[in-house]
Amino acid sequence: AAEREHTRTGMSKAALKQDFLDNLFYIQGRFREVAAPHDLYMAAAYTTRDRLLQRWVKSAQAFKTLHARTLCYLSAEFLLGPHLANNLVNLGITGTAQEAGRELDLDFDAILEEEEEPGLGNGGLGRLAACFMDSLSTCQIPAIGYGIRYEFGIFDQAIEDGWQVEKSDTWLRNGNPWEIPRPKIRFPVLYGGHTEQYRDQNGQTRMRWVPSWEIDGVAYDTPILGYGVGNVNLLRLWKAEASESFDFQAFNVGDYYGAVHAKIEAETISKVLYPNDEPEAGKELRLKQQHFFVSCSLQDMIRLHLNTVGPLDTFADKFVAQLNDTHPALSVAELMRLLMDDHAMTWDDAWETTRRTFCYTNHTLLPEALETWSVALFERLLPRHLEIVYEINRHFLDEVRMRFLGDEDHVRRLSLIAEDGERRVRMAHLAVIGSKAVNGVAALHSELVKSTLFKDFYDLWPEKFHNVTNGVTPRRFIVVSNPRLARLISDCCGQDDWIRDLDKVRELESHAESTDLQAQWKAAKLAAKRDLAAWLKQATGVALDPEAMFDVQAKRIHEYKRQHLNALHIVRCYQRLKQGLVRDPVPRAFIFGGKAAPGYFLAKLIIKLINAIADVINNDPEVNGFMRVVFMPDFNVKTGQRLYPAADLSEQISLAGKEASGTGNMKFSMNGALTIGTLDGANVEIRDAVGEENFFLFGMTAEDVHEKQMGGYRPWDYYHGDHELKADIDLINSGLFSHGDTKLFRPLTDNLINHDPFMVLADYRAYIECQHRVSEAYRDQQHWVRMSILNVARMGYFSSDRAIREYARNIWDIEPTPIDL
Numbered sequence: 001a002a003e004r005e006h007t008r009t010g011m012s013k014a015a016l017k018q019d020f021l022d023n024l025f026y027i028q029g030r031f032r033e034v035a036a037p038h039d040l041y042m043a044a045a046y047t048t049r050d051r052l053l054q055r056w057v058k059s060a061q062a063f064k065t066l067h068a069r070t071l072c073y074l075s076a077e078f079l080l081g082p083h084l085a086n087n088l089v090n091l092g093i094t095g096t097a098q099e100a101g102r103e104l105d106l107d108f109d110a111i112l113e114e115e116e117e118p119g120l121g122n123g124g125l126g127r128l129a130a131c132f133m134d135s136l137s138t139c140q141i142p143a144i145g146y147g148i149r150y151e152f153g154i155f156d157q158a159i160e161d162g163w164q165v166e167k168s169d170t171w172l173r174n175g176n177p178w179e180i181p182r183p184k185i186r187f188p189v190l191y192g193g194h195t196e197q198y199r200d201q202n203g204q205t206r207m208r209w210v211p212s213w214e215i216d217g218v219a220y221d222t223p224i225l226g227y228g229v230g231n232v233n234l235l236r237l238w239k240a241e242a243s244e245s246f247d248f249q250a251f252n253v254g255d256y257y258g259a260v261h262a263k264i265e266a267e268t269i270s271k272v273l274y275p276n277d278e279p280e281a282g283k284e285l286r287l288k289q290q291h292f293f294v295s296c297s298l299q300d301m302i303r304l305h306l307n308t309v310g311p312l313d314t315f316a317d318k319f320v321a322q323l324n325d326t327h328p329a330l331s332v333a334e335l336m337r338l339l340m341d342d343h344a345m346t347w348d349d350a351w352e353t354t355r356r357t358f359c360y361t362n363h364t365l366l367p368e369a370l371e372t373w374s375v376a377l378f379e380r381l382l383p384r385h386l387e388i389v390y391e392i393n394r395h396f397l398d399e400v401r402m403r404f405l406g407d408e409d410h411v412r413r414l415s416l417i418a419e420d421g422e423r424r425v426r427m428a429h430l431a432v433i434g435s436k437a438v439n440g441v442a443a444l445h446s447e448l449v450k451s452t453l454f455k456d457f458y459d460l461w462p463e464k465f466h467n468v469t470n471g472v473t474p475r476r477f478i479v480v481s482n483p484r485l486a487r488l489i490s491d492c493c494g495q496d497d498w499i500r501d502l503d504k505v506r507e508l509e510s511h512a513e514s515t516d517l518q519a520q521w522k523a524a525k526l527a528a529k530r531d532l533a534a535w536l537k538q539a540t541g542v543a544l545d546p547e548a549m550f551d552v553q554a555k556r557i558h559e560y561k562r563q564h565l566n567a568l569h570i571v572r573c574y575q576r577l578k579q580g581l582v583r584d585p586v587p588r589a590f591i592f593g594g595k596a597a598p599g600y601f602l603a604k605l606i607i608k609l610i611n612a613i614a615d616v617i618n619n620d621p622e623v624n625g626f627m628r629v630v631f632m633p634d635f636n637v638k639t640g641q642r643l644y645p646a647a648d649l650s651e652q653i654s655l656a657g658k659e660a661s662g663t664g665n666m667k668f669s670m671n672g673a674l675t676i677g678t679l680d681g682a683n684v685e686i687r688d689a690v691g692e693e694n695f696f697l698f699g700m701t702a703e704d705v706h707e708k709q710m711g712g713y714r715p716w717d718y719y720h721g722d723h724e725l726k727a728d729i730d731l732i733n734s735g736l737f738s739h740g741d742t743k744l745f746r747p748l749t750d751n752l753i754n755h756d757p758f759m760v761l762a763d764y765r766a767y768i769e770c771q772h773r774v775s776e777a778y779r780d781q782q783h784w785v786r787m788s789i790l791n792v793a794r795m796g797y798f799s800s801d802r803a804i805r806e807y808a809r810n811i812w813d814i815e816p817t818p819i820d821l
């Protein structure tokens, strides 16, 4: 028994090899000679998981006996990316595992490649939740991530004839070795029906909800290990199943078919992730999903509290819950309901507990992206919650009236219910009113939150508002994805403690002039570019010259992110080359990646435009020695990890005031790309950190944008006032990129000329001129490399560890609980 224990937990090469073979045999039922690549991956995953579970059990025991205050991160999305390589890094056994693999004659990289990533998120918000899970464990903060175990995550993107085609994601098809099903951790979730008054045993009048539909949520747990620590936190995702009691009723009346149908209906709830990163009105299933995971999570927290600490009056001392945008904002009403209706708390006590429990992070200012639910739908699905929302509103608006005597306009603006047109519940207002803290995700964004979106709330409760600038984890985005750069940094700094304390990379600054380091730096970048070029060649057929500047824009496709501004620049370069206007061109590879929401027509047309331009340019021998364009299909965490290390230039060109923070900007810069960007989101802070001389700034400020919009913006004037801009748009309309079809791109170009809501034309000239400066700078390779080193050296602030420490100190009031290895 002692021997087995050792095999499953030991960190030596021998232990890893033995456990790998055991897992291959006893879990996969295979031996080395007949194992398929996927069997080998599963055995490697289980071997790694064995080591996690040991640490997990220790963590859980310690947190329980210490009654550790715990952060619950409530998020509809966790965009985790592949687990295996990351867990090996966090365990500190990548090298040992590689050697063990060699001795077993395994292809280590091929095994890593086998893993299907869990794509349980759309983009920035979901990936932020995943970076935060890594940092919470690394910073030793006891935490539970709560979300939905979608059977189908974000769609896989294929490009066919230049268009995006969505393919369904089947990440669970071959099994998921990282999760542990907990069929006994199961909670009922109620929907529909009506409410009624009744008298309890003490003669008190109380409310009771008589729902018409009930399903179960079942827990699936994934252990999240921190880097170089024993701490393992829990990611608990809920799967929807038919409720046992409901099935039973149906069987009793002999309705077998009905019972099976009910099962299918129930399981629909956790079936698929909504592939939008902006709500389009009132999708009933989405509201059902939100209530589903919120209700399960809060019931679970209450159960944990009753089992460990005791009475619920101390609930808010044990737990603090962070709402990742408004998607879990129903929590405010659901916790009130659970405390009052199921646990007999008074309104005042329940409200006090609720308000002390929740904190809310806002991720967008775009008014069209703020969630509201029609009162009619809300009432039909969640009648008890609507009553509670009305009651919260009544208490709250009385407070408002007291503060702003006679100002009913104020009351109308702050109300939980929007009364203009169809009555709707404003989820952001519910989140602000029900939380003790509200934060934006970058300095500029948090200021705009206070001065525009939530100005009235800020006037009411200024102390509630915070900023926590986003960060990203250097484990996944440097160590896992860019091992060459990681080695270089460790060599240069003399140790690898920068991986847990990213401020330590500043040591690189003092070596920025070293020609030795510069040569190695350049070589690491070139090697990453070779790798990417080889991958892109087999994925798309397009060959890139690794010596060319790799100019990359990778992020969701959105008008506000302005991929079409980038496209206009490419058309400009093309025309200048064709007209012989460039004497000595700096070769560039323009690389794009990103998914469009399936129903977002203009975003999909932008993808088509990029691919159409690529087709012409890549096949024009007069220019294709100087420029190439490629759209990397299926941008996700896994493909992203290939992209960041290979970028020379990072495109962060959103219209100022629209990108709340951005996190890709940080990932690129951490990997030594220089940024061309506007003063938007975290770009502002990145530029401050790396120094204005190491950042290519262009375009209007958020204030400029505001003024121009007030003064009546006329894109038409720009189109006619700039002959190059006009020539670029006209060339797109000429049919050159569309086999003579002059109509294809008109929805896009007409929109730019006549409306241009994101002011592409107003920033065009500044962008083109800035790109010119970029090219000139790239000619001086020594200077470029120096800037690249300084970018990395100064990125310490943008580690998600720093963000988590700020939350822990300023918002959550949680201390680390170290777990010894």
Ligand code: 26Y
Pocket (backbone or CB within 6 Å): 122, 123, 124, 125, 126, 128, 274, 276, 277, 278, 279, 280, 363, 364, 371, 441, 470, 659, 660, 661, 662, 663, 681
């Ligand atoms: C309501 C539903 C359809 C929905 C689903 C996902 C709405 C929004 C989203 C996702 C939003 C998102 O990813 N926002 C991004 O959050 C990042 C992390 O804070 C920011 O860096 C980025 O600027 C912001 O656009």
